[in-house]
Amino acid sequence: MFPQTDRLSLRRFRPEDAPALAAYRSVPEVARYQSWISPVPVEAADALVRSYAAGDPSAPGWFQYAVELKDDGALVGDVGVGLHENRMQAEIGFTLAPNRQGHGYAGEAIGAVLRDLFERRNLHRVSAECDARNLPSARLLERVGFQREGLRPEFTWLKGEWTDDLLFGLLAERWRTLTA
Template sequence: MQTERLLLRAFRLDDAPVLAAYRSDPQVARYQSWDAPFPLRDAVAFIAGLDGRDPRAEGWFQYAIERTQDGLLIGDVGVNRHDLGRQAEIGFTLEPRAQGHGYAAEAVRRVVDHLLVGEGLHRVHASVDGRNARSARLLSRLGFRREGLELQSGLGEGGRQGRGKRPDDARYAVLASEWSRSPSAESAPD
């Protein structure tokens, strides 16, 4: 899939060092389910696990976000299809230097449009660490509605190790019938 500035594609094995680097950044990992540092061997295993996976199949598929102007890998968007393919959960991560330039909004909007319009899914939802105000604002700007707050259901600071207090998980969703009315956020900063 392409946007004006991005290519959303399958991960390649040669992406592993960049994936490991941005997922190892504590500022990137703090609201995510993995621990920092994210070793290169884990990045290689993660990419190998995606190899040959059909992005339309149930379960997780991760799109690499590549900037078309220079071919740099700057992040990823995950899609977890379920409910016999009628719904999907999304998640997104950008490396720090790519944040604040509208890339996340552009990538997420393209993926959600593909799911709801291109493939006819009924609903797309996201779970955001309650402390992650930037991601919550991005989803709201794209037309997602906040559906609720799950108290102390998230992972603690530091990913899987769960250090610290368990944060709240904010739930966001958009229906296909709502998506056609959602505002454009192609150039809005993340």
């Protein structure tokens, strides 16, 4: 079962998602703090979509959810969950198309994934990290309940420069308190 909200379906990627994935991941501002280089050719997005579609959300490792608007079926982003081998903790990451930002979709999608991880799958902890310059992502993580746990100065070599990483965590106990 995949997480849902009133406005969003989180689902497995499908072949027809490749052009939309290529479009939003090709935007330089979207790719700036991510591991990929823009532009993302449709052929590369097609390979990513095939890889994502073959994933198993219940198996350790990364699974990428497609985030789709229920009203028009548009792919607006993706949320990745890296399930630890112990199946009691995970890491999340997210990307949202810039023309869909500012409508609450990212927070809604992350909230749905967190609800699934904590309430259905009974995880103990979910973590996230982001480039310290990516203030909108850091604020979003805090808005959905994550607590900042640390800063790793010049920890990641990304696109020709050392970057600082912000570390965030959310425990099941805190999630229950926030959603009670």
